[in-house]
Amino acid sequence: MKQLMGLVLLGFPVLGGIEWGMQGLCVGLLLMATCMWVTEWVPVVVTSLLVVLGLSVGATVLSPADAGLYIKELGNPILSLFFGGFVMAGAIQRAKIDRIIAHGLLRLVPPQPRWVLAAIIMASIVVSMWISNTAATLMMLPIVLSLADTLPKSDRFRMAMVLAVPFGANVGGMATPVGTPPNAIALGWLHRSGIDMTFGGWMMWGLPVALLGGVVIWMVLSLLFRTKERVDVQPESIEVTPQAWLTLGIVGLAIGLWITGGWHGFSDATVALGAAVSLLATGAYLPSDLGKLEWPVMLLMWGGLALGLGIEKTGLSMVVGEWLAGVPSAYSAWVAMGVSATLSAVMNDTATANVVIPIIGQMPTNHLALTIFMTAVSSSAAMVLPVSCAPNAVLFGKSLVSSRTFIIAGSLVTVGILVVIAGWGWVLGHLI
Numbered sequence: 001m002k003q004l005m006g007l008v009l010l011g012f013p014v015l016g017g018i019e020w021g022m023q024g025l026c027v028g029l030l031l032m033a034t035c036m037w038v039t040e041w042v043p044v045v046v047t048s049l050l051v052v053l054g055l056s057v058g059a060t061v062l063s064p065a066d067a068g069l070y071i072k073e074l075g076n077p078i079l080s081l082f083f084g085g086f087v088m089a090g091a092i093q094r095a096k097i098d099r100i101i102a103h104g105l106l107r108l109v110p111p112q113p114r115w116v117l118a119a120i121i122m123a124s125i126v127v128s129m130w131i132s133n134t135a136a137t138l139m140m141l142p143i144v145l146s147l148a149d150t151l152p153k154s155d156r157f158r159m160a161m162v163l164a165v166p167f168g169a170n171v172g173g174m175a176t177p178v179g180t181p182p183n184a185i186a187l188g189w190l191h192r193s194g195i196d197m198t199f200g201g202w203m204m205w206g207l208p209v210a211l212l213g214g215v216v217i218w219m220v221l222s223l224l225f226r227t228k229e230r231v232d233v234q235p236e237s238i239e240v241t242p243q244a245w246l247t248l249g250i251v252g253l254a255i256g257l258w259i260t261g262g263w264h265g266f267s268d269a270t271v272a273l274g275a276a277v278s279l280l281a282t283g284a285y286l287p288s289d290l291g292k293l294e295w296p297v298m299l300l301m302w303g304g305l306a307l308g309l310g311i312e313k314t315g316l317s318m319v320v321g322e323w324l325a326g327v328p329s330a331y332s333a334w335v336a337m338g339v340s341a342t343l344s345a346v347m348n349d350t351a352t353a354n355v356v357i358p359i360i361g362q363m364p365t366n367h368l369a370l371t372i373f374m375t376a377v378s379s380s381a382a383m384v385l386p387v388s389c390a391p392n393a394v395l396f397g398k399s400l401v402s403s404r405t406f407i408i409a410g411s412l413v414t415v416g417i418l419v420v421i422a423g424w425g426w427v428l429g430h431l432i
Contacts (some may be wrong), residue, residue, distance in 0.1 A: 010315035018420040022314040024067075025058040030307065034355050044351055045296045048272045048303025055310050066313060070306040077269035078188040078305065079298055081171055083177030086293045088251050089131035091285040096129045098139050103238060113157055113227050114218075117164055120144055121214045124168030128212070129176045130251075132294060133169040133380075137391040140165045145400075157227035162400045163409055164221055166391035170415060171213035173379040175206045177268065181297055185304050186376035189357050192308065196371050199258030199268045205373055209417075209424055213381075216416035224409055238413025251273055297350065312357045332365040333425055336375040341418055344382035350380040352404030369427060374425045381417045383410040 029051050036047040054080070055070040073079075092098055101123060110116040120140070122241035128136035144165055148158040173180030177187055177199055183206070190197050260270055279285040339360070344352040359376055365371040383392060384407060395401065 007313045010373050017334040021062050022058060022310070025054065025062070026307075026314050028309045029054045029310070030355065031396065033303070033351075035308065036328040045299050047351075048300045048354075049171055051303040052306045064312075069313070070309060073309060074302050076188060076302075076305050077267060077380065078184045078191070079301060080269040081187075081272045082178060082184055082295070082301065083183070084254075084269070084274075084276040085130075085426075086132075086273070086298075087276035087285055087396045088178075088254065088289075088359075089135065089280055089290055090292065091136065091247045091279045092131060093139070094285060094289070095241065095247040096238050097244055098131065099137070099143070100238050100240065100244070101126055102417060103143070113384075114222050114268075115156075116147065117160055117221060118218050119154040120147075120161055120164045121217050121415065124165050125172035125175070125210055125214050128169040128172030129179050132297070133166075133173045133180060133391050135168040136172065137395065140169070141395070151227065155227050156225045159405060159409075160221040160225035162395060163406070164217060166395045167217045167221075167316070167413055168214060169391045170380055170383060171210045172218065173209035173210075174380050175203060177202045178272075179206075180380050181301050182349040182376040182379045182390055184301060185308075185350070185353040185357055186372045188305050189308055189361050190369055190372055193368060196370060199271075200260065202373075205424075205428060207372075209377055209421055211418050212420045212424065215342065216420060217413055220409060220412045220416060223293055224412070235370060247279065248280055250282070250284065263327050300354070300418055304350070307354060308358040310393050310408045328364075332363040333367075333371045333374050333429075334422065336363065337378040337418060337421060337425075340375045340378040341381055341414070349379045349382060352382075367432060370425060370428055370432065374421055378418065381421065383414045383417075 020100050028270065032045050032054075033051050034051075036042055036044075052073070056068070059066040059069060109119040124136055124140050127139065129140055131139075144161050148161045150380065151158050174183070177183045178200055183202065187197060187202070188303070199424050257266060259269045275286075280287060340356050341354060343356060356379065357372060361368065361372060364370070392406070395406075
């Protein structure tokens with residue numbers, strides 16, 4: 001393994017058409033990052049920082065004109081968008097708005113198991129659209145466990161209720177640019193390719209996938225885990241404080257500005273930064289809480305953005321494009337989906353997007369934006385293994401379901417959601 005990593009770090013251009021120098025270095029760093037992200041030989045954040053460091057040192061030695069270029073990706077507008085999104089998510093949790101939403105949805109449904117399950121899935125989706133899928137899972141699980149405790153210990157429907165949380169959180173992240181890092185990586189690549197997709201534009205494509213994905217989850221779990229018991233829904237009553245109203249006002253305004261970006265001209269990153277400043281200035285989010293933000297995710301994205309820039313800047317993307325020229329453009333989106341979904345089953349979804357999107361972006365395609373979109377959301381559809389993504393790991397770590405049960409349910413849900421993505425992609429391909 002160490003010998004292999006040594007060759008990879010040297011950037012040995014073993015593939016035809018790749019030149020020594022920065023192109024070879026990019027190949028080496030790409031292979032190194034892929035190996036490390038798959039094996040988690042070192043923490044994924046360390047791998048991401050090694051990519052930035054390797055590109056920066058390499059550029060200084062091999063291409064002085066580009067020295068410092070990769071460090072500057074830390075100021076990429078996509079990272080500013082996510083910073084603002086994380087601050088908004090922290091303010092939402094601090095004001096307990098996420099719990100208000102979850103309990104409010106549960107209060108609306110009758111005690112029949114199938115409707116309680118639908119409410120759990122929908123609450124997980126709605127919350128995960130605005131905070132990370134991991135945070136959404138951590139927030140929803142205690143609520144759902146209290147509901148599951150109203151059923152007998154032997155009732156298999158308990159497993160349906162707890163599985164609904166990470167599955168719903170995963171598809172909920174597909175709906176918005178700030179829902180999950182692969183979406184932001186896709187937006188960054190599209191922006192670099194001259195395609196400016198807005199927040200509202202992404203939602204128009206992603207929200208139907210999330211909602212239809214929720215239906216798939218509901219159908220699969222309802223069929224696999226049946227019960228005749230009633231679920232005693234006793235949602236908690238949470239007071240809506242002035243702080244919550246203030247947070248709702250600022251977040252609601254930001255969402256409105258995101259959706260109407262084509263009218264006023266402010267970029268999504270500017271809106272997100274403005275919301276973050278407003279929340280910090282009004283005390284809805286405290287400066288002392290900034291240390292609690294998901295900085296590792298942002299650093300992981302930084303490495304991915306730098307790697308994508310390196311692939312483009314060195315001309316490696318053109319070489320890859322020549323290799324992929326034989327793929328019929330009509331099938332590029334399906335190939336992209338398959339590669340993304342397969343890799344994300346065994347490695348972090350953000351790492352998958354970092355590796356796959358710059359390569360898929362060079363494939364001949366009838367619609368680049370749609371292909372990249374389908375690649376990004378497919379990387380969030382990994383629900384086969386407990387270790388496929390953080391929400392799955394959170395649930396599995398609590399020993400609430402067996403590995404076999406998880407794999408069976410997760411495989412069926414993953415296949416169903418990929419069918420949804422493929423079908424919706426076909427529809428969009430005929431509309432745009």
